[in-house]
Amino acid sequence: MIAKVQNFIGEVMAEMKKVSWTTRRELLDSTLIVVFSSVLLGVFVAVIDLVLSKGVSIILK
DSSP states (O other): OOHHHHHHHHHHHHHHHHOOOOOOOHHHHHHHHHHHHHHHHHEEEEEEEEHHHHHHHHHOO
């Protein structure tokens, strides 16, 4: 049982060495794009919600 676990860990380590990791700069750029896009989408949804809620309240008055 222990030999199987050791074999598994060895195989995992070998596969991890094959992985192509991103650079710190690429990671930072990707993170900034995701954060900016999320904020932009949040603002867009908030504006649409505000416009629609005002429109519905005007219609229902």
